[in-house]
Amino acid sequence: MDDSKSHVEHSHGYGIYILVWMALMTLTAITVAVAGINFGALTITTALVIAAIKSYLVLQIFMHLRIEQKVFRIFVFVAVLFFVITIVLLFTDYSFM
Amino acid sequence: MSSQEHAAAHVHRDDVGSRMGMWLFLFTEMLLFGGMFFLYSIYRYMNPEAFHVAAKELNTLIGAFNTAILLTSSLTMALSITAIQKNNKSLSLFFQFLTILLALGFMVNKYFEWTAKFHHGIYPGGEELLSRSPGEVLFFGLYYVMTGLHGLHVVIGAVIIAVMMRFTAKGIITQTNYVKLETAGLYWHLVDIIWIFLFPLFYLIT
Amino acid sequence: MSNDALAIKKNGSEPTYLEYDGKGRGIKSWIFSTDHKRIGILYLVSLITFFIVGVTFGFLMRLELIAPGRTIMDAQTYNSIFTLHGVIMIFLFVIPGLPAVFGNFFLPIMIGAKDVAFPRINLLSWWLFAFGGFLAVLSILLPGGPADTGWTFYVPYSVRTGTNVMLALFAAFVLGFSSILTGLNFVTTVHRLRAPGMSWFKLPLFIWSLYATAWVQVLATPIIGITLLLVAVERWLGVGLFDPALGGDPVLYQHLFWIYSHPAVYIMILPAMGVISEIIPVFSRRTIFGYKFIAFSSIAIALFGSLVWAHHMFTVGMSDTGQFIFSLLTFLVAIPSAIKVFNWTATLYKGSIELAPPMLFALGFVFLFSIGGFTGLFQGTLSVNIQIHDTSFIVAHFHYVMFGGTGFGIFAALHYWLPKMFGRMYNLKAAKTAFWILLVGFNTLFFPMFIMGWLGMPRRYYDYLPEYHIYHLISTIGSWILIIGLTIMFTNLIRSLRRGKVIQEKNIWGGETLEWSVDTPPILENFVDIPTVTESPYEYKMNEYSETEKEEVK
């Protein structure tokens, strides 16, 4: 359990944060712009995909998941999986009515 | 007040453990909102038209502006941690302060948005809202509850960061011991992520 | 809980956790202590208090049902009483049950740690628990009357009834929060604070079960938290969320409710399975059969258990696809439980079995839990479910699992660990007598409910048709026997804390897990030196058990 000591290196520089921020702002602009166009059923998918990419960036960079121990990524995976499976099962009821 | 001091002397500091605890807590927050996302998705599936009509009443510009504010505040939060890691205390304090300021900006924006809706009678139990279709009632019910709970989290986050500023100023958070600031940051970023999903789901239904 | 009552003795130079008061005195040294062992005791005292209250409500219900028509109370009172019985037993007894009491006390010791990862959060979770309990009690006493919705708070009834539903909802929310904090504490503790050499497959099975439980607590509890909060918001502000009058879907509430509340069943039963997996090898003096299968089945139960919630809703009019999938998944979750039962039975094979009280309760658990599990299969069977859903068959089934399972698991744990916790031994004969009376009482109370449920006796009925009378009568008589058993058991245990024979030795039962290597009662930080673990927790050295050692205990 000596990994708490190595934690001093647990950081990013300023630069990468600003880059990520710029990417996030761009993605927001895209999602707003795209929302005006009607893709039909794809509209919601596009919006959610962009939101997912944004969350991924925040998780990996801002929340340091990228440089965190592997077990943290497994945790996040388990939590997201639980959410996704639950919603899929929920729709097995509603979408076949 | 009892064995705590005694115990603290023996238990070594475990930053990874602290962050792990925070992450686990974030999962509960995520699923707290998750429950409401379940509701949202089912109701939207059942009432696509009504959600479409209702969403038009929300101002996309204000929503987008608030998204930008929150994303920027996430940036300043992350920067404040880097600053303390580089032992730049005053810069870290500045960034933390900026984060709180942005949080307040978000809330002011939200305040105007809500009051405008209230003026039009669109609030739970409001006459205008009750005259609408059930789907629209559900949409606004969810809108108020979800953005309201999110707003509450923004306020809590701002308070936590204020406490962190105090810790930083007093030298409790330092270059070698900044896990408190880190966990506060994790919380703040989660609030941001939730908004990343709330924004398209409420403001961008076309 | 005063210290003097507990007859403390010195163990070497270090003070035991019972002696070490910290800065506070008297009660303060308990309710402000962050020591995981003292918090465990706080939970123990509060849980037993709530258990007695819950049993009293259950007893009153049975008394009302002894004959058709009004016996001792009116319908409204009866409805409130079964609600309170459910709310108290579920949220204030079985859910916290083993994790909060024995998990808190023994999890750090069994993994070789000095405390949990977040001692102060641990204390906070007890305070939240106490506050939630206080709110629940308050909802009984305030004007408006106790909630009468059943513990499930189904909308739209829970939105409309005039009783104190708000307080009950809020109480459940706070209690959920307490449960979450315990869960995240345990996950972090197991990950971060294991002693050197304590690899995952050297963890005692009780720890595996607590770990699996903790994940369910963390992931599923927030969903019921938000659901109950939304009902409260709906009542309070009239926001349209579930109420059909405002376009809401009452079935969606049920989905959200059971997304938590089904996994919650596993929060309740998994730790009890863990306790049984500890006790059976100890009293058989041999290693557990199929360690990895038991460990993984805990994880499998937690996992699959989260995916079967809608089997509580087979009559609400779900889509056929939904019915198909949820019925199938329900059957699959039965398998890991079956694996556990087979492994426990196989652990007895070629053992050297001593029927001490903990072992009796453990075997009683296996028997009653098996009945509970098998009757679960009836409910998973779609067409049969239609007949028995919402009947007393269900009531019997979940009491076999929750009381016969978790309840007997808790009793087993009490008999197994209480001497360790307090350094006093109870009367073994009285404990055995209590067990047999409990076993008879329990079956007399609940078995008739299977029969009348299949015959169509709905649950939550204040009054009933005469053809069900005989079953209700037997059941009520069973409740009296059960209460006699409980009285003997608790009297014996509580009496032992003051008058029981003082025990000094570390290993009372001959267990191989770490809690048996520390002082009795344990010292403040459990270990003078953190041990290094080299062996699996159930490697018995095959020494013949010395009879002298056994005599010493008695």
Place this chain on the structure above:
Amino acid sequence: MFEGASNFVHSVDTAFLIVLVISVAFLVLITFLMIFFVIKYSRKKNPKAENIHGNVPLEIAWTVIPTILVLVMFWFGWTGYKEMSEIPEDAYVIDVTGQMWQWKFKYENNFESDSLFVPVNKPIKLRLHSLDVNHAFFVPAFRVKKDVLPNRNNVTWFTATETGEFEILCAEYCGMNHSYMLSKVIVLPEYEFNEWLKKDSSSSISTLSSASE
């Protein structure tokens, strides 16, 4: 089993019996083994235990066999249920309305009654409505149960196979008088049913009405 009087009785009771037999067999087996081991390997008779860590083939066996058995149970349950969910086209439609704490039944000619009158051997489709909270329409003798929910108009059906009177109960908790939300199904030969439906006298109904008042 107990008396049953609808087309579903056979499949439900068969499924019940299958599950019962398998469950009892396993329960007896486990209980017998436990008692047998406890006696045979008691501390007195067997002071020295033998460490057996496990046996993978055995584990696989007692994973696979129960899996097969539960799949069998699942299949019987599912086919039985399928029958209940497939409503015949030509079924006679009756509207059922539940409210705190009574049942109302409305027939195709807008005639209303407090008890459910149905012709024997004819598929009956029930459209279930609730005016207030959740209820459930339950006829034990028919093995029929379906929730009656506001905002969701569930349907169920059955064919009564015997004439006579059968209990209707409310199976979803609905407040103070939940246990008095009772009524009866009265199964008549088809011609008698038609006769009854023609008569519009309400007096004949009140004598048959249940305890729901």
